[in-house]
Amino acid sequence: MTKPQGLHQTVYAGAFVHSTDLNELEICENGAIGVDEDGKIAFVERNVEDLNAVVEKHGWKSPVLVRAPDCGFFFPGFIDTHIHASQYPNAGIFGKSTLLDWLETYTFPLESSLSSRPKAKTVYTRCVQRTLSHGTTTAAYYATAHAGSTNLLSDVCLQLGQRAFIGRCNMDSLAPDWYKDSSASTAVDDTRETIAHIASIDPEHKLITPILTPRFAPSCSSELLTQLGKLHAETGLPCQTHISENIPELELVQKLFPQYSSYADVYDAHGLLTPGMVLAHAVYLTPKEQALIKARDAKISHCPASNSSLSSGCARVRTLLDQGITVGLGTDISGGYSPSVLEAARQAALVSRHVAMTDGDAAKLSVEEVLYLSTKGGARVMGLDAKVGSFDKGLEWDAQMISLGVVPEGGTMGNVDEGPVDIFGWESWDERVAKWVYNGDDRNTRAVWVRGHKVHQKP
Numbered sequence: 001m002t003k004p005q006g007l008h009q010t011v012y013a014g015a016f017v018h019s020t021d022l023n024e025l026e027i028c029e030n031g032a033i034g035v036d037e038d039g040k041i042a043f044v045e046r047n048v049e050d051l052n053a054v055v056e057k058h059g060w061k062s063p064v065l066v067r068a069p070d071c072g073f074f075f076p077g078f079i080d081t082h083i084h085a086s087q088y089p090n091a092g093i094f095g096k097s098t099l100l101d102w103l104e105t106y107t108f109p110l111e112s113s114l115s116s117r118p119k120a121k122t123v124y125t126r127c128v129q130r131t132l133s134h135g136t137t138t139a140a141y142y143a144t145a146h147a148g149s150t151n152l153l154s155d156v157c158l159q160l161g162q163r164a165f166i167g168r169c170n171m172d173s174l175a176p177d178w179y180k181d182s183s184a185s186t187a188v189d190d191t192r193e194t195i196a197h198i199a200s201i202d203p204e205h206k207l208i209t210p211i212l213t214p215r216f217a218p219s220c221s222s223e224l225l226t227q228l229g230k231l232h233a234e235t236g237l238p239c240q241t242h243i244s245e246n247i248p249e250l251e252l253v254q255k256l257f258p259q260y261s262s263y264a265d266v267y268d269a270h271g272l273l274t275p276g277m278v279l280a281h282a283v284y285l286t287p288k289e290q291a292l293i294k295a296r297d298a299k300i301s302h303c304p305a306s307n308s309s310l311s312s313g314c315a316r317v318r319t320l321l322d323q324g325i326t327v328g329l330g331t332d333i334s335g336g337y338s339p340s341v342l343e344a345a346r347q348a349a350l351v352s353r354h355v356a357m358t359d360g361d362a363a364k365l366s367v368e369e370v371l372y373l374s375t376k377g378g379a380r381v382m383g384l385d386a387k388v389g390s391f392d393k394g395l396e397w398d399a400q401m402i403s404l405g406v407v408p409e410g411g412t413m414g415n416v417d418e419g420p421v422d423i424f425g426w427e428s429w430d431e432r433v434a435k436w437v438y439n440g441d442d443r444n445t446r447a448v449w450v451r452g453h454k455v456h457q458k459p
Ligand SMILES: O=c1[nH]c(=O)c2nc[nH]c2[nH]1
Pocket: 084, 099, 103, 107, 215, 216, 242, 245, 306, 332, 335
């Protein structure tokens, strides 16, 4: 990717909503955001009465104008910090399984079948289209153990314009013979091949970045973890894995790595617990592990829909946040059933209420907090907070246009196809946003931009 082609100065006018902090959602009813030819935010104006005056003030000549709908707003693109693109066809298929039998029954067979490139292309194309349509502008993807199909996922993201981290799954241990790396060194060679491929299609990682992906400790030999730790140090590339998702998994880690004091310590001892590491799930971390993660500044991807679907457990997000650990949200397709980060935000709010039933009300996550986790928090997890996550001057325009349904007055028939959120007109803006979080879906996502380029639009 080089400089985005064909962009014009564009003013996005109308309401915008974004997180300024964990607890702070700025709702600007009358805004104007200027995006330049590089897809970057050049100005953000509030309380706009005269749009022409704003355009003139910034010396812009005839910019393109995009208006938010009357009952709608611009919102930063969602950041999915944990999603298995290769498992997308299984979204919603998990029966009553739990993690380890789910991997054997549903997941390894599907992932293994993506050695077929035509099949991988079909799956990856639809996964990326679908997540874009839900407003996901950045995704941290797990592909499969196949270098060729993993490269295909990079190509698809670049072609469809989604910002993405692409990881080839490293797994040389405790997986079926028909689906595992034959040795630590072949795993690392194949991973290097995917890194080289991305360097060839997007040398500056403007959209696509490789991410080192040891699947999880039980499926990696100590030798593989060591080599990936070295590669992490050598390349400075980010890294992603799973941690502490369910009890039998923890017991397995203790059995496989008895010399280490904890699950987190396994990653730490192999040079993988660093600021560039994204740890998914983190349901059963001990206080000592939390302290270690905080000390290493590793990040956590909270995957509430998956943790419920596979009955893994309830992550203590409030505790993690109180420790100062950086947290974002993951859909975790297909442990999670939905490709929507909005659904993950809703589930984060609901799971926190289940936690509150035992831990007390302080555990509850607010609408403001779950929206922060889905945008700015996710950007911090992925090391992208200087680029995306909110609407500040200098950041790139990764955004979605949300439209809410207006109920006509006087009992006349309206159009229920505008989406599942009904606005009667008497709601405050805070209430409109809350109704979107708890009831909205992709029908409300009218258009999506990445780096200033429109990558999705409702017909
Ligand atoms: O939710 C999960 N999904 C996976 O694919 C996986 N692999 C290891 N651990 C995992 N957890």
